Each structure stands twice: as structure tokens, then as C-alpha cells.
Amino acid sequence: MGIQTPNGFNLDNSGKRIVVDPVTRIEGHMRVEVNVDADNVIRNAVSTGTMWRGIEVILKNRDPRDAWAFTERICGVCTGTHALTSVRAVENALGITIPENANSIRNLMQLALQVHDHVVHFYHLHALDWVDVVSALSADPRATSTLAQSISSWPLSSPGYFKDLQTRLKKFVESGQLGPFKNGYWGSKAYRLPPEANLMAVAHYLEALDFQKEIVKIHTIFGGKNPHPNWLVGGVPCPINVDGTGAVGAINMERLNLISSIIDRIMEFNEMVYLPDVAAIGSFYKDWLYGGGISGQNVLAYGDVPEHANDYSAKNLKLPRGAIINGNLSEVLPVDHANPDEIQEFVVHSWYKYPDETKGLHPWDGITEPNYELGPNAKGTKTAIEQLDEGGKYSWIKAPRWKGHAMEVGPLARWVVGYAQNKAEFKDPVDKFLKDLDLPMSALFSTLGRTAARALESVWAGRQMRYFQDKLVANIKAGDSSTANVDKWKPESWPKEAKGFGFTEAPRGALAHWIKIKETKIDNYQCVVPTTWNGSPRDPQGNIGAFEASLMNTPMVNPEQPLEILRTIHSFDPCLACSTHVMSPDGQELAKVKVR
């Protein structure tokens, strides 16, 4: 017995149900339940966001110029990208333009975030799904050195270096206190790397841990701290002063040099460590091409990184913008955030209430009224869930749809859109990566492809940082040191009512905020975030979201050790705090409903 979904999956929940809760190495709280058949192949998948914070109701009646700080706290991992989305939404609503320097600085911050997030995601959240730490103990350091030197000219690659590392690792493991590596799935047949590759990867896990703290210093220079740097409606808060009185406390030559040196190191690490590692690890997993889900059918990208300030049209955005439907790569469709018929959210399987749950709502008119109840076939109780009922409500995540379609967002979506648009800077690296591994184009639509797209994007982002750093310096040299536009800073200058939207590409995918302003205060604020798209539950038509689709038909080596589930879910870089922040336009009423 099975249920055929409109987006092409056959769901069969007759087999054994496996529950993974908590899903770790993600941001936030998440639960996955799958049914496996007699051969341990996944035949039904249920993904659930298990937390909810209500940031948007908290935003109601506040100063729109403060919204960036609240929405930034939606996520401390992709810190800053919500803030950027928010200041863009407010600027869009109030018709505020920003100076060219502010655009370059914002791009540098956003790109630094992309690189930081991708590096930390791959090495610290994802690598342990591919790399067996304990196996590294039996590696021959000399052979590891030979391997490392064959794939890259990264200097930390001598036999002695790997031997010292292995000794430290041995001592650590022998202490019996494995810390974060405790109870991992070490020794599982799902791991495929030889010990030497494992040792190399563990070395890079530690090197990346040291390096990532350097990347974020770009945020510290422009925004004062990381996580949660400061942003500003109308530009950026950091003034530029290269040689006048007080230059030592502003963006000056020393600061520009520090940024430049970090960019150099970013480009070096991406090109000599990150991308070669993904290719090397991928070469051992190239016949494990599961996890594609809907990536080969429906993908969505909003685009980001404007070349010039204040122009958010597709042609001015360096990250691609558009939608692909039903796998038709020959047609990239335009996306309109203001069109009420395009982006809509549904709640029939989410823990919220709508007046009519067969219909979706555009974010400007969004309603979020919590309604926590389990479906009739759930097992356990409301506060001790044993098994969810996906036929009823089962997630704190809503189901966003684009023209009715479940969409995948994220690095792979961006790169597929760029590829389909025949943009050389996206198409060529993809073709080269696949060719080097001797894989067909179809292999891109997989867990491995998603992981590869992220690495390719990190390389791309590093080069773009160099571009915008040079652009910033050239603009200052040409005599422009303006960083903020204060013409409409004062609320007295605003119209009585206004509405707007802002969008970005967060590391994990398309992100947009919609705002309504009334009498200088926030009247309604809605965010639709990447993990809401990817982690969406089923919709009224029965379409499954990207996470659920990606798990389908994957064979598991041992369902008691859910490595394959983690591997594919992690490939999306899930952010559950992001996806489950959503709140109603009428917060007061909601709070009343929930007080018991």
C-alpha cells in the first residue's frame, strides 16, 4: 500500500518506523521519522521542526529601524543575513537608497558569512557523516602525506605533521573521554574512506576550526562583533576616514589591509583545502548518489550580491535569481515577491490555525496562530511523543509553496539556476567538478551534489570578496567616502502607511522578509526562510518538501545507526530556529490564546 504524491513520490508507511530525535549537528531542534522496508530502504519520510519562538509578534509595534537586531537573533549561525534582509525590507518600504560604499561593505559582510557558514558546515556539521574519526588512528602518516600532497599544495602536509596529529588524537581517544565524538557511528560500513583520507580530513576539521574565527573578523571590523554584528537602515554604521583626524578609529588603511589579508587567506583555504577535500572525499562516495529529492525538479533562488547599490533586478545580482519547475532547465522563470499568487504558506500539517486551511496566504497577509495538536494516529501523548502522525498536524514549520510547488532552495538551487542560465562562472566549475570525478550531470542532483555546490560557492564567494574589496577601495580613491543616507532616518519623514520586502540568499537558501509599517511602527512582519522551504511538511495537495523527498528510497546500512539520514539532512545545512520563528500579524490576540 502506498500514497502517490503529486510531486512524484510513493509513500509507504507499512515498514518499520525509525525515529531520530534529536537530529544533532544542525541549528535548532528537529526530529525525523522514516519507514524502512524489509531491505532497510526508506519508503516514507517525515521531517519535523520541533521548536517555535515567535519573533515576528514580538516585532509588532516596534521601530522598523530596530527590526534588523530582532530578526538577526532568528539565527546566530547565519548571523547578519536576516539583518541585511530586514534593512532591505525597511528601505524598500520607505524608499530609502544607500550609498555605493554601503553596498560594497554589505556584500563583503554577506559573502564573508557565506564562506564562514559553508566552511563550518562542511567540516564541523557535515564531515562526520563521511569521515570516520576513529579509523584515522590506523592511518600511515606517510601515506596520508602523499595523499594530501597529491591533491593540493597546502603546506600543512608533511608526514611529521600528520604523525603528531595522529599521536594527539590517539591520546585523546585513549583517555576514554571522546567528548563530541562519543557514541558516533565509528566503524560503520556506511563509511567508505581509507584511514589515510580519514586522518587528512580530521586534520582539516581542526584547521578549519582555527581558521573560521579569522573569517568573521570582517564582520567585527564593519559591524563591531560576530556573531550578531550591527547593521543600519540607510547604509552601514561604520564611517570611512582614510587620512583625516580620527582616521585611526574608522575604516582606514589598516582596517582595509586587515580585510584584504583575510580575503587572501579565505581564497587560499577554499582553493587549497575545502574544494580539494570535497572532491577527494566525493571520489570515494561517487556511487552513493542518493538524496536528490526534488532538486532535479523544482528549485528556487532569489539572487543576491548587487553589483551596484539599490538595484535588485536579476541582471544586477551576482548570485542568480529565478525558478525552475519540473526539471526544465531550458526555462528559468521570473520570481515576484510582491505577487500574492506566487509565494504562499500553508498550514494544514503545521501546528497553526488558518480560517481556511485549504488555501495558502501570501506573507503580507500571513496569519500565524499556534494550534498544537497531534494527529489521530500519533503514538504517545501531547508531551511525550513516540510517533507522529503525518496525516495530521506534525511540525512547527509551515509549508511555503511557489505557485503551488514545493521548492528546494540553497547552494545547489542557486548553482542549478546559474547553470541553466548558462552563466560561465557557475556552469564551468560544475562541469569541471563532475568531469574530474567522471560523473554525469544527473549526479549533481544528490546529497553529494548539494555538498559540492556549497564548496564551489565558497570558492566563488571568496573571489567576489576580492572584487568588492577592490571596488570599495577604488570608490574611496575616487573621493567617495559616504556610508549612510540619513535623509529619511527620522520617522517624521515617513508616510503614514508603507509596505515592502527584502530578500537575500542566506548560506542555506532563499530568504525574504515582508514588512508593513503604520504610523511609524511595525504593523506586520513576516519572514519566509530557507529551512521553511526545505523542511516544509506536506501541503493540502499532499506534496512533500525537500527534506522528506531527499530521504526517499535511500538504503540504510543499519537503521539503528542513522548515518544515511544524517548525511542527507545535513547536506541542506538545516536551520530550525530560522524556520520556526514565524508569528502572526496580531500578536496580542495570540498571546491571549496561549496563556493558560
Place this chain on the structure above:
Amino acid sequence: MGTATETFYSVIRRQGITRRSFHKFCSLTATSLGLGPLAASRIANALETKPRVPVIWMHGLECTCCSESFIRSAHPLVKDAVLSMISLDYDDTIMAAAGHQAEAILEETRAKHKGQYILAVEGNPPLNEGGMFCIDGGKPFVEKLKMMAEDAMAIIAWGACASWGCVQAAKPNPTQATPIDKVITNKPIIKVPGCPPIAEVMTGVVTFITTFGKLPELDRQGRPKMFYSQRIHDKCYRRPHFDAGQFVEEWDDEAARKGYCLYKMGCKGPTTYNACSTVRWNGGVSFPIQSGHGCIGCSEDGFWDKGSFYDRLTNIKQFGIEKNADQIGMAAAGAVGAAVAAHAAVTAVKRLASKREDAGHNS
């Protein structure tokens, strides 16, 4: 090469801690936990024979900025903290295991390290909807929190969420997000506020405990005095501009480019207790005021609900102005915003007055 594992005791002895101090620490811990003298020797024995202190790091409603901050630590490098100083046995964000293999670690830690592990909490429990706004292992997070708190040696509240509630607890707090000291009342809780706390402050608190063999001295609000007993304003490098009455009036104006004081742009430095202006951020690179934006007061209780970040300080009720800088503290009671304004004005007037005097002398 020695293969014997270093115990907690040998690590702290290596740091120069005497055996006597070590035992004082053990009795202090036992006393602070309300245990008898026998417990002190049991703790001592455990620490002498048990290696690195186990740390359980749990996540409630939060955004993970505290974990992200922690991994930015430059001294010590977080790699060294995790591999050599503590045993981070459970942390949802970075641990290899998931599901029941992860849950098993919690049970094992309670059984094997009863009263000996540090519970680090990032985020807070929501109490509305039976706690099911934060579900962990099918159950309300608050249950897991209470269970692990029961057998912890001490609890660290990381960041503003665990310490005060932070953004999800801002009005109208729809999930009834609750600071952890409101649900755990029988254990010592060290609050390390900030959104997030500074990385080196975080590792500083952890390594203080292992290095000096005692819990840090706390203020009345439960914060380590070493990092939270002075305001940003007290040590701000722009303070001379405040005293001189030199203020940024508008974003990106000439005064902003010269690095004048951001008080008129809404800076909350005068009412915020934290180490930003001394330790600074991300390896000492900068801090918010240095980058040109005012302090938003992210380490203070309820900072989200004190008006816009761009309002000049008003309505900050728990603030006491310094007593000896200017003779205005008494008059300012209950009207702190006015007091700070007066403080600024008075110093500016003094400056002008002294200028005039100078001018007088010259003429």
C-alpha cells in the same frame, strides 16, 4: 612517552594550584551544593581519579549564537579547550551522535559523573503549551533541563537567553520563554550574559574553574565580577569625547568619521555591564562602538524592551550613575536618561567654562 591519562587534578596541579587550594575548592563545591563534609572528599577523590571535567551543553529556545561565539575563542583556541581542558560529552550542535545514541550519553553522564559535571545551558525553556514550543526527544525541553540539572556540579547560563530570556522573552513573550534560574532554583548558576557573550569571556569562565580550582566570584545578579562589574562606558575609548561634549549627531557625519561619542545616537554603553570595551571582540579586533554603532546593551536584562536602540537613554530604571564624577547623581535618581544627559551637559559646560577661563587668562 607517558600513556597515563591526565586527570583533572594533574591538569590543575600543572597550572600551579596547590593541593591545599584544590581541597578548598572541593569543600567549597560541596558546601555550595549543600552537601556534607564527606562529599568534599568524595569530590576530591573523583577529580583526582577522573580525567577532564565532563561538560553537558544543552540547547533550549535560542539561535546558537552562543555556540558560534564559543568556537571563535582565540585564547584558548576552542580546539584546545575541547581536546585538552574539558570533556564536552554532549552538545547538540557539534556532537557526532544523534537520536537515542545521543540521549544515552545524558543517562550515562548522570550515572557515572553524578555531581561532577558542569551543565552549560544555551537558550531557555518555553513553558506555554506544556513546554512543547521546544521539543527535544519527543518531550518538553524543560524536562531534560531539570533532569540534567539535578546531578550537575554547577550550571553555566550561557548568554542572554539562558540568563534573562532574551529575544523570545521580549514582550509579549508568546511562548513564555523563561530564564533558567526561574526553573532551577536549587543549584549554583553562573550567568554569562550577552547576545552572545564574548568568546574569550566564555572560555575564560570555563578555564577559570579548571585553572584556579574554584567557581568565579559572582555579583548579586549571578554574573562573574571579573567580566561584568564595569560598564562599557567606564572603559570606552571614546569616553574622553563624551566628557568633552563631542558627539556624533547623525550617521556618517564629520563627528562620526572622527570617532566622537555615540551617546546621542542611542548608545547604551552607560548602562551596560560587560567587557566589550576592554576585552573587545574576535581576538581583540573591535567592538560595536569602535565600528561606529552604539552599544545596544545586549548583556542587560530585558534590553529588547527599553525603547528603540536609537533612543537616547531614558527610562532606564536600575541604573545608578557614578557618584564622584559629577555632582549630579543624587538629583538624577529616578530619571537616569536625564542624569546621563545632565552628566554630558555638565562635562561639556565645564569644558566650555574652563575654555572661557583659559581665554580670560589669555586676554
